[in-house]
Structure formats: C-alpha cells, structure tokens
Amino acid sequence: MFFTYLRRELAGRRRQTAIVAAGMALAIALVIIVNAIAAGVKDAQGSVLESVYGVGTDITVAATPATPEEGGAAGGPRFEFGAEDGATADGSTSLSQSRLTAGFGTSTFDAAALETIAGVDNVAAAAGTLSLTNTTFSGEIPDMSQAQGGGPAGGGTPPQGGADGAGGSAFGVDSFTVLGLDPASSAVGPLSAVTLEDGRGLDAEDAGQYVAVLDSTYAASAALAVGDTIAIGGSDFEVVGVVASTSADATTASNVYIPLDVAQTLSGEEGMISSVAVQAASSSDIEQVQADIEAALPDTTVSTQEDLAASVSGSLSTASSLVANLGTWLSVAVLAAAFLIATLFTVSGVTRRTREFGTLKAIGWSNRRIVAQVSGESLVQGLIGGAAGIALGLVGVLIVNLVGPTLTGEAATTTAAGPGGTGGGPGFGMQEAAASATEIVLNAPITPLVIGIAVALAVLGGLLAGAIGGWRAARLRPAEALRSIA
C-alpha cells in the first residue's frame, strides 16, 4: 500500500513533484559543478606549486626575513669598479662584472638546519636549496679625458669613442635565476618535478664541479645548449643538461641549476641555504611535522602545501577565490532555497490534504504510518531531484571541461618576502627569485565523493521536508480533520 499510494500521489501531483524536484536538481547540480571546479582549481594550484617545489614536497622551510638595519644595503647587487678595471681601447673603457647573490627578497639561513629538519619525526626526505640571482653588468665608458679641456661651448675637441662614438655611454644589465641544490638529492625538491630534455641531470659526482642544468625556456632564450658554457658569478660553467617542467607551458623553478656547494662558494653564502623542501612520511603527519619544525627552528617560516596555495597568484588565484566565495555561497543559497521550497510544498501539501489524512486516521491509520507516507513522498521527490541534479551537474562539468578555461598561476619560492619585498626591486627588469608562471587548462574532476555529497543532500532535503511535513500531519487530530464535514 505504501508504494502504491506513494506512486499514485507523486504521479497525481506531477506539478508539485516537478517543482520540488527541479529546485533540488538545480541546487545539487550547482553543488556538483562548484565542487568539481574547486577540485580542478586545487589540482591546478597543485600543478603550479609542483613546478616550483617539486613533486612530493609537503612542507617548505624558509628563513623568516629580518628587518634590514638602518641605512643598511637593502636592494639589489652592487657593482664596484676600481680605477684600473676594464679594458681600454681607443680611450673608451669596457666594463663587465658578474655577481651571484642571494635572490632578491630571499633570506638565507644556516645549512645545519637541514640536519635538524631531517631529524624531526616522520620526515621522509629533506633537501636544501639556495636561491640566487646572477646579475651581469656590462658597459662602455667613453674617454672622459678628452672632455677635460672644456665642452663644445669652450671650443675644445668633442669627445670621441664611447658606445655611440661620440662620447656616449651604454650599460646593460642581464640577470637570471640560479638555484643551488644538493646534486645527490633528487627525491624531493625542485628537480623532482622536471623532465630531462637533453643531456643529463645533476648527480652526486657533480658536487664541487662547475656544471649547470638549464631550464629549457631559458636555454632557448639565451641560445644555450648542452656542451656550451655559461658564466655564473664570474666563473664558467659547462651546461650538462636541459630540463623542462612536467606541466604544459610552464617553466621550471629556476633558469639555471648548479651544485649547492659551488653556489654557496660563488655567492659568498658559505654554509647557507634559503629553503628546505620536506617530504612527510604520510599526509596525516604533515601537521605534526610542521609543528615540530617550527618548534625546532623558531626563526624559520614553515609552510605546508595549503599555505603555499595562497601564494599562487594570477587568474588561478581569482578563480580560486571566486569558487571559494561566490560559488560556495551561491550553492548554499540555492540549496537553502531548494530545501525551503521542498519543505513549503510538503507542508502546504499536508494542509491541502487535511481531509485525506483525517480520513485515513479515522479508518485506523496510525500517526507513524501517515508520517512515513509523507516522508516517503518527500524523500522520493528529493531523490528524483538528486538524480536530475547529478545528470545536470555532470553535463555542467562536461561543458566546463569542453570549454577548458585556461588559468594562469604564478608562485614564488620566497613565500615570506622581506621588508621592501618585491616592491622597489633593483629594476633593470630583474625577475623575482624563482618565479614560475604556469598556464593550466582547468579540468574539473568528478569524484565519487562529489556524487556522494549530492545524493546525501538529496536525501537530506527530502528527509527534512518530509520530517516537517510529517510532523504537521501527525499533529492533525482526526476529529479536527473531519470537523468541516460533520
């Protein structure tokens, strides 16, 4: 009788069933789409972070930047030339100096911290890196002695030579990012997320050697290939390999990779590192590892992947906040509206069916049986809405995936920029330390969890409406229900 009555009621009151189911379907579809896009954005953020921090990096440790001393040098590299520096020809002096310094906004700390981190419980792997910037200053100064006799107004000889042959000067500043890393450690860290395009990667035997691995994008722009030589910090390095990001259209964490010890020596950062990539034994240990490292190294900033996700900028960041804010609230609002519609329709249905339920009570139906009937009807309406919502949601997600919006994400390895930060940098078009811009086509995945949530919401909506409607029906006294008749 229960199912016959339920079927007849739903079929006999098609419009109500359709409205309640449609409201529920819309809400559930929205929840599915928002959830799928949120998961897609999270995956995209993961890809961006992966290109910077490497696969499997759960936690990164960086020095907490200190406030620069009053009057201290805060800024880019400084080039100093002596009176005898440079090569002079035709009275003009050509100057060139290459400096390897810690990346702007990057603070360094003692490499001994690496051992401390490796000693923390549940740390599976830890690799230290030193983020540097190589800046080359080159230019030509004219023979200034020619101008000693007075300027053109004084009737002297106009200056000769120089870049323009008329006493002018020209200076060029070229910079690229350099990452010093332990060549023996490849399980975790920036090079764990790259593919080798040519040559070889760094290995344990490269320690102390002047060898470099280049990012493929940088290698192309600088017209360098395996076997060529690149000047870093005034020393020549042999290019032994070219790597590319595993993410499509993305660059790797740095332009150039060299052994850590060589990087430390050339930059004057002996025994220093700027960041440590840490892999936890399991994802459930991440919080504990983070807390333990923070306790062991109070002067460092310890960030998990979740913290780092906040550092991803670009349209990906906009999409992330859009999904997190607008998407979530829209879902909640539509869901609440759908629940309200379902409840109002059920309650109004019970009121309209007062005589019907009164009659059933009069012929011996118990309250429980009537509540079950009302709840059953609401539940099935919710489930119909849920099924339609899942179908609608899947179509929506399919459309999102077919359209495939491209998001740009950018993450900087220096998550804690110091005072002065990236603003007011050294100019000359220098890049921020190890920034990685990645273009990612949004792919919204459908997971069993999302479908589970949708079904649970449909059941919840149906039960909520049914419970309130059933409560109303149970409160009807049979005598009241029939009073208008007698």
Place this chain on the structure above:
Amino acid sequence: MYELTNISKSYRQGKRTVDALRGVTLSIPKGQLVAIQGPTGGGKSTLLQMLGALDRPSGGTVTLGDKQLASLGDRALARVRATEIGFVFQGFNLIPTLTAQENVETALAPLGVAAAERKRRASEVLASVGLGDRGDHLPAELSGGQQQRVAIARALVKDPEVLLADEPTGALDEGTRDDILDLLEGLWKEKGLTVVLVTHDSAVAKRAERRLYIKGGTVREG
C-alpha cells in the same frame, strides 16, 4: 455495544468555552440501527466523534464492547478504529489519487493484510456493493452514488462491529439516496452490524429502528 455514561465535551473557542455535550448517557445495543437527528451545532458531530473513537470526552465514560475508549492512548484508539469501526462520510472522503479498489484497500493497510489477500477482499466487497467492474476507476471518474458505494465498501472490507455514517446521503439526489439507504439497510440486516446514522433528513431517519434527537448537547429519544 455502546455504553455512554454522563459524557461531556467542552471546546475552547478563543476565550470562550463551548459545551458540545452535556452529561449524555446512552446505551446502543449490538445490531441496532440508530438515527441521530438535530439542528446544526446541536452536538451531532461531537457525539459521532465519541462513538467513533476519534476524540476523548472531557468527562464521563464511553465503552465499546469491553473497551473504555476514554482511557485509551492514541495508538490503541487508532487500533480500535482500524478493527471495529467503519466510517462513511457525507463527502465520501475517497483518496483522489487512488483507484476505487485501492481506496478500499486503504482500510486493510493498518491491519497488516498481505497484498494478495487485500486485493481479493477489496474486489469482493466492491462487487457486493455493485461496483465489481469499477475497481480501477479513480473517484473523479465515478458518480456521487458510486463514490459513496466505494466509501461503504471501504468501511465494510474489514468486517467491523460498528458502522458510523455521517450524513451518508447528504450529497446525493433522492433516487441515489434511496439506493444507498437500501444498501445500508441490506448490509445491516445481512451482517448484523450496529449502525449509527447522523442525518438531517427525516426520510432517512424514518428507516431507522431507533431515533435520537440531540440539541444543546443533550440527547433525547425521538
């Protein structure tokens, strides 16, 4: 069958208390056909609710067979209604989305009768009221007389001890009214039911064995 002793029933209407029944004492023997008449607001409906275990009196006792209805809980009252009392209403009160056959079956649902048995008994009783061929019709597809026959079939399918009819012919034309009265009278005689009819219609009341008149909450023999 029924023993009503000093029954009173009061309702609150805003700040006012309405005494619908005032000290009604009444005995209805098993197998009697009783008609209750009276003006609107005289207490007919309230008395029928007491007899039908739909409500409890404010004072006094109502006994049906060996059961004190005034002291039973909601679930026990529902059980009494499900097993011992058949209701027929003025407006038929059929479930509009269920067929005639299914409407009759609703009376057997609380008794836990198996589906096949339910169908068989509903078909039989529909045939006995002359609607054997209308089982799959919805109420809207039946005439008023036919709908009331379905309602009578629903009241009788559980083989009750008592049949309570509230203006059973109030919504019908004269010809149909007589058909329905003939049917009720026939069933009363055939099954030995106790039948209580509430009616405005003296022509209906005349066919009863016993006539009661209720006015101002008190009952007298008519």
